Amino acid sequence: MLIMLTFIGKSLFFHSMNSAISLSHTLSSEITETLRDAIITGEIKQGSKLSETRLSKQMDVSRGPLREAIRNLEGMNLVHSIPQQGARVVEISLELILQIYDAREALESKAVALAARNMNSTDIDELHRLIDAQVKHLTENSGVFIPAESDYAFHEMVIRGSKNKVIIHALLHEIYYLIKMFRYQNEEAQSSSTNALIEHRQILYAIEQRDPVLAEITMKQHIVHAREKINRRMLERQNK
Amino acid sequence: MLIMLTFIGKSLFFHSMNSAISLSHTLSSEITETLRDAIITGEIKQGSKLSETRLSKQMDVSRGPLREAIRNLEGMNLVHSIPQQGARVVEISLELILQIYDAREALESKAVALAARNMNSTDIDELHRLIDAQVKHLTENSGVFIPAESDYAFHEMVIRGSKNKVIIHALLHEIYYLIKMFRYQNEEAQSSSTNALIEHRQILYAIEQRDPVLAEITMKQHIVHAREKINRRMLERQNK
DNA sequence: TACGCAAATAATGTTGACATTAATTGCGTA
DNA sequence: TACGCAATTAATGTCAACATTATTTGCGTA
Structure with missing residues (x-):
């Protein structure tokens, strides 16, 4: 070809x-x-x-x-x-990306609750490695952003940890491509803040504690924050 | 053809x-x-x-x-x-149908929360009509079950009421066909109990009150009940 | 009899041509 | 000039044949 x-x-x-x-x-x-x-x-x-x-x-x-x-x-x-x-x-309007994040919030908060039950210790070790890499990146670059790939890697690992085929498929196959598309084409959404790293740590903590409720709440917050950030930035851009 | x-x-x-x-x-x-x-x-x-x-x-x-x-x-x-x-x-094992219901729970509870905000009065009137039909069916047949089509009609109306394209698509196009397939091929899952009707009423009440939190909780309960019922019945059947 | 390999068979993957429908062009008229 | 219609062009929908890969069959051997 x-x-x-x-x-x-x-x-x-x-x-x-x-x-x-x-x-x-x-x-x-x-x-x-x-x-x-x-x-x-x-x-x-x-x-x-x-x-x-x-x-x-x-x-x-x-x-x-x-x-x-x-x-x-x-x-x-x-x-x-x-x-x-x-x-x-597809054209990703502000309305659509907000709807995408609402769907993501519902599915991924459920995913992490299931992950808190279903992840094995090997999976959890892998999550630690991913977060350590994010920490390393921040200290070495003395920056305030973590790259998108690293962010995706963490979330994908959590999603797969749910062991729920339907949720995994819905998120990775029908929602994340859209999110990647949006973020890739909007420079201000390409990297995640240090707050995201803190929240990742909280999520991992909840998973380690085998606390589905805490994990779910934390993930929900994490995604809501990201959604609000997008909403703010896009409205700013429109008012320019 | x-x-x-x-x-x-x-x-x-x-x-x-x-x-x-x-x-x-x-x-x-x-x-x-x-x-x-x-x-x-x-x-x-x-x-x-x-x-x-x-x-x-x-x-x-x-x-x-x-x-x-x-x-x-x-x-x-x-x-x-x-x-x-x-x-x-696809082969719908017990494990898979339970996973399907977990995904449904996540998406549809979010859908009804959005519906509580986004449904207009015409939509809500239609929900009333659907529930009235269910009541009529029960009294006329002095039965304890409502037919599956009537159940779907209610849920589909609520889902569409969310006005969220992504959630609507995920539920109606990728989850409900599987659920219909399972229920159609499992006689014991074909009709819903009178409890379901009571729960439908509670959901409609929450929507009318424009109470997303109550709507979400009620829907979650409703789906969890259905999931548990399936789990019980399938395990019974396996032990026969 | 059981196992493995090769030939034969049948399936999926791919292509180019044809049919049908949508989009475009250009002419004529108001 | 603007509008509408007809002819043309180009697109998508469909088909049948060919290429390639799985699967099956059957033979031979351990």
């Missing part, structure tokens, strides 16, 4: 999403991943049309696998297609 | 799900709906393989639209496909 899009390769950023490296790489799954990343980075703009004929020529593939890829992206909530009219990339 | 499957037409039961009747019915969307209903009713058995060649012959369509339909069903969590191996209908 000749990729004519300027997007090249996959950063570590995206790899964290796919825990199982796909052994049998079918063409349509390759197209799915390429387009997914191009949409998240904004290389393919929000609201733009995914023309089958144009893309199939650009990427040098037939329309069959391309159509399947578009269906896959639809399942990730990244595109929306209308019969006889084609598919368009 | 010649439907060779014994399943014929769509009952009111299924229609309640699709608020917008699709005007431009493309072949692949027809196939999707036919297969979806056949899977929910159990006409196509859990765990069975959706062979493209066999189905395309049976339904007298080419494999193209059929493959797209299978992708759509995958997005509804009704089938799971493995590259180079094909798609199989």
